[in-house]
Amino acid sequence: MRHLFKRIVILISIVLVLSSCGYKDIDKRFFVVTIGIDKAENENKKYKIMLKVAVPSPDIKTEQQTFIVSEYESNSVTGAVRMIKSKLSKELDFSHTKMILFGEEVAQDDVRELTDWLIRRRDIQKIAWVGIGKPNAENILRMNRLTEEIPSNALFLTFGNTGTDSVYILSERLFDFRKRITERGISPILPIVESKGKGEREYFEVNHGAVLDDKKVRMVLTSEETKILNIMLKRMEEADIRVDKDGEELFYIASEGSSAKYKVKVKKGKKPTVDVHIRISGILEEELEYTGTTNFKEYEKMAEQQVKQRVLHLLTTLQKENLDPIGFGLSYRATHFNKNDWEEWLAIYPHIDFNVDVDMKIEGSGLLK
Incomplete structure (x- = not known):
């Protein structure tokens, strides 16, 4: 009986060694820093999903940030993300996603099903910031600010109170936004991130907020x-x-x-x-x-x-x-x-x-x- 027990333990150990958990090294990953969701240009699709991916630079002394924005139009976020993965050579990693932006048109329609996907994903931080991109999320995602050494870092500093500190900035995290959507007796709120300027002088401004009912924007605050x-x-x-x-x-x-x-x-x-x-x-x-x-x-x-x-x-x-x-x-x-x-x-x-x-x-x- 003792020998049989030893054999079972050895067999289990071999199986565990041979099995794979699907882990991939850091050099085989693309890190998504910001998610943008706009209305689809195709009438047969609902959303245009955009992922801003940080591209690591081999030269740590360089001051130029490198990123790509990959997009796909679909009726679901899951379908869009799966198709975006087929365009890229590395695995998408959402563990560094700190900002989620809804386009103005999306926020005026219905955001409940979108937050459902964001909350269910275990690799998306629930402390990520949520906001509305004006006139759309794409303008904010593709913005290449000269002051940024890391892609989307200006957004993280704006809402995280680690950079600017302004009473006009209405910061909102994903977990609180979800609670406000589902809980009766408290209305959801979101900051509005508005793109300004053009070319090298392009920047964003955050000094307005929006109040939603349980699914869409009802009032824009001064x-x-x-x-x-x-x-x-x-x-x-x-x-x-x-x-x-x-x-x-x-x-x-x-x-x-x-x-x-x-x-x-x-x-x-x-x-x-x-x-x-x-x-x-x-x-x-x-x-x-x-x-x-x-x-x-x-x-x-x-x-x-x-x-x-x-x-x-x-x-x-x-x-x-x-x-x-x-x-x-x-x-x-x-x-x-x-x-x-x-x-x-x-x-x-x-x-x-x-x-x-x-x-x-x-x-x-x-x-x-």
């Missing part, structure tokens, strides 16, 4: 609305607060810290409300009309009033469109455990009043006294 939404979502503490007087810019406050809290209140016999409390502290960064005052109380009141108006404008506009990117509905469902809590919220949300309170603190005037 730069100011995008900034307010970032503050409300507590994704950015530093921001510039513009204060106007008689329609003209008066001064700017550079916030060094901000916080936002909200509470949904629904009681029988009382009108439902959402109480929003925003706290911002910072310094007086610029005065366009010098007053010479060192008493900032008046400036703080002006800033509080104007921030309150902008927050109210954004919240009521989203309410009219039946959109909820901040997640008031999710908060309501988390505290009400009825079987029909979602139907209750759909009836409540259009009639909710927003009570906004802003606490502004100017801590100094920079290096000026």
